[in-house]
Amino acid sequence: MTKATPEPASNKGAYHHGELREALVRATRQLVVERGAENFTLADACRLAGVTTAAPYRHFRDKQEILEELVARGFDDMSERSRVAVESHGEGTIEGIRAMGQAYVQFAVDETAMFRLMFGQNPALKKAADVVARGQSCFANVINQVALYCQREGIQANAPEIAVELWTFVHGAASLLIDEDYEKVAPGLDVQRLIENVTPRLLRVATTRDP
Amino acid sequence: MTKATPEPASNKGAYHHGELREALVRATRQLVVERGAENFTLADACRLAGVTTAAPYRHFRDKQEILEELVARGFDDMSERSRVAVESHGEGTIEGIRAMGQAYVQFAVDETAMFRLMFGQNPALKKAADVVARGQSCFANVINQVALYCQREGIQANAPEIAVELWTFVHGAASLLIDEDYEKVAPGLDVQRLIENVTPRLLRVATTRDP
DNA sequence: CCCCTAAGTAAGCGACGCTAACATATGTTA
DNA sequence: TAACATATGTTAGCGTCGCTTACTTAGGGG
Numbered sequence: 004m005t006k007a008t009p010e011p012a013s014n015k016g017a018y019h020h021g022e023l024r025e026a027l028v029r030a031t032r033q034l035v036v037e038r039g040a041e042n043f044t045l046a047d048a049c050r051l052a053g054v055t056t057a058a059p060y061r062h063f064r065d066k067q068e069i070l071e072e073l074v075a076r077g078f079d080d081m082s083e084r085s086r087v088a089v090e091s092h093g094e095g096t097i098e099g100i101r102a103m104g105q106a107y108v109q110f111a112v113d114e115t116a117m118f119r120l121m122f123g124q125n126p127a128l129k130k131a132a133d134v135v136a137r138g139q140s141c142f143a144n145v146i147n148q149v150a151l152y153c154q155r156e157g158i159q160a161n162a163p164e165i166a167v168e169l170w171t172f173v174h175g176a177a178s179l180l181i182d183e184d185y186e187k188v189a190p191g192l193d194v195q196r197l198i199e200n201v202t203p204r205l206l207r208v209a210t211t212r213d214p
Numbered sequence: 215m216t217k218a219t220p221e222p223a224s225n226k227g228a229y230h231h232g233e234l235r236e237a238l239v240r241a242t243r244q245l246v247v248e249r250g251a252e253n254f255t256l257a258d259a260c261r262l263a264g265v266t267t268a269a270p271y272r273h274f275r276d277k278q279e280i281l282e283e284l285v286a287r288g289f290d291d292m293s294e295r296s297r298v299a300v301e302s303h304g305e306g307t308i309e310g311i312r313a314m315g316q317a318y319v320q321f322a323v324d325e326t327a328m329f330r331l332m333f334g335q336n337p338a339l340k341k342a343a344d345v346v347a348r349g350q351s352c353f354a355n356v357i358n359q360v361a362l363y364c365q366r367e368g369i370q371a372n373a374p375e376i377a378v379e380l381w382t383f384v385h386g387a388a389s390l391l392i393d394e395d396y397e398k399v400a401p402g403l404d405v406q407r408l409i410e411n412v413t414p415r416l417l418r419v420a421t422t423r424d425p
Numbered sequence: 426c427c428c429c430t431a432a433g434t435a436a437g438c439g440a441c442g443c444t445a446a447c448a449t450a451t452g453t454t455a
Numbered sequence: 456t457a458a459c460a461t462a463t464g465t466t467a468g469c470g471t472c473g474c475t476t477a478c479t480t481a482g483g484g485g
Binding site: 039041119122123124125126129135138139142163167168170171172173174175176178179181182183184185187188189192197200201204205207 | 252334346381411416
């Protein structure tokens, strides 16, 4: 675990930092990405931002609250990725829905530490109001796309139920992938392909077997 | 976070504990179950076992190594549950395979802290040789049952591939359930029912829609 | 211009993981 | 049975962490 080296303070030499709150969130994000949320210390973020370890408490209640801020931003990122995936593959199409799932996994791969923070086991972190709201809005996108798909294809089905099934599968895939649990058992597994194969079945579409 | 109150040492008043290694593992398990692995401290385990905080280092390299021991035992428990589920529902049957999945989720519910430790993000913990071996053996059970099922039903399919799909779905369900991510979005969801509904489709069996 | 408040620092508390040095049991061997 | 070697405890202490209290400084409004 190497030490954090201070970045040049934006307000060099000044007693007041000027934008410490934002600087701390940036430092926290960087450290969480570099070393994982488990190994993140507030003290390191302070060193990186060039302030003493007492300074954050003027802007955040405690360590937890900085992480909440980070998690909320993470859901925004994920929503944006989801939106892009759907738009570029067609609203309410099976390809669009599949692309959403693949974007979910890709987010977990690209932003592993953030994903773990967002869906990890820290209960207090996830009960924050803005975190809950953003999570719900993320899932609402999935329901909407599935409902649209069912409507377009004239399929008689319960969209929220199907959305839950899709989410469950895709979340399992993302988790097992980034936690390297697949490696022990199915090394080299192509997870994007896995989702491609399973999505139709979860959408109640019969497919010919894949080679 | 309440303090741990010491259990009566097995070897009362003696300078040597007698079975400290085992006592520490027991204390660790209890504390992990009570407060979660994140909040577990070695010092608490020492108090519970009635020894000083330096004592564990005669039996374990570090805190991590006690947790490895715990994880290994967790996989044994899970294997056992899996075995029982299959035996009581029929080897190589769709019911047996479904029961395995449900047992997986039930384990996560009953032993949430253990499940999180076993599939959590601590990389060092999961690379221990005995942990890897036990995980593989657990998964091998699934493959065997799927292969047996395919053979009995005369289905031409890739058993490991199907097993991965089943594991993925069931793991996603367990994770989202215990992390209370479903609650925000689909409160009161019946996860065992969810698995019941999806298992046939993952086994490539067409089913009539569930009500 | 003065004063109030916002936002930083300094110092310190208790807890943690871990280590080094010391003490005491245990059991093997002469 | 006495002496030694080793296994297994304790005591004391280091550095770090999250967080609090009391002090200091900067900046804006009367």
